[in-house]
Amino acid sequence: MQTVFKTIELLYAKKPIEVDRIGNLEIKLGNNQISNQSVVKSSIKIIIEDEILKLNLDAKFEIIATCGRCLEEKTINESSYKYFKVNLSSENDYEIILSQENIDILPFLSEIILDKMDENYICQKNCKGLCATCGINLNSNNCNHLEKNLKESPFSSLSKLDL
Numbered sequence: 001m002q003t004v005f006k007t008i009e010l011l012y013a014k015k016p017i018e019v020d021r022i023g024n025l026e027i028k029l030g031n032n033q034i035s036n037q038s039v040v041k042s043s044i045k046i047i048i049e050d051e052i053l054k055l056n057l058d059a060k061f062e063i064i065a066t067c068g069r070c071l072e073e074k075t076i077n078e079s080s081y082k083y084f085k086v087n088l089s090s091e092n093d094y095e096i097i098l099s100q101e102n103i104d105i106l107p108f109l110s111e112i113i114l115d116k117m118d119e120n121y122i123c124q125k126n127c128k129g130l131c132a133t134c135g136i137n138l139n140s141n142n143c144n145h146l147e148k149n150l151k152e153s154p155f156s157s158l159s160k161l162d163l
């Protein structure tokens, strides 16, 4: 996705520049990812006024989340919005300075997308996970290892807590 703006255009704009951008973006966090195949749509409203970068950012995207227990993949449609105000006359978290030729809004876009990713994603509260012995998905299958696992597994006490 094209996320770069010319600093000078943002400085001399009379009103915020509004553009929609569509493209690919590969992001990973824990068991979550946006694949480079899927399309991210973003609406951007951006200007620099009195040395302050003002950015309205809206994004729609598809997260593929893998359950931390049963490893099932699920595709989740998400949207995220945030208004950023960054003072460019002092040091800022985004390390943007007024004298640079271009401003890349990718860090802002990544931030609002990562906000929607759950690092400890579980498909359902009481996901039974995989059998430690045969690897079968216990949400949709049964095997005869269950009792044995409950007694021997070091995680048996954890599985009783609803984490």
Ligand SMILES: [Zn+2]
Pocket (backbone or CB within 6 Å): 067, 068, 069, 070, 071, 072, 122, 123, 124, 127, 128, 129
């Ligand atoms: Zn699961």
Ligand SMILES: [Zn+2]
Pocket (backbone or CB within 6 Å): 131, 132, 133, 134, 135, 136, 143, 144, 145, 146
């Ligand atoms: Zn089993």
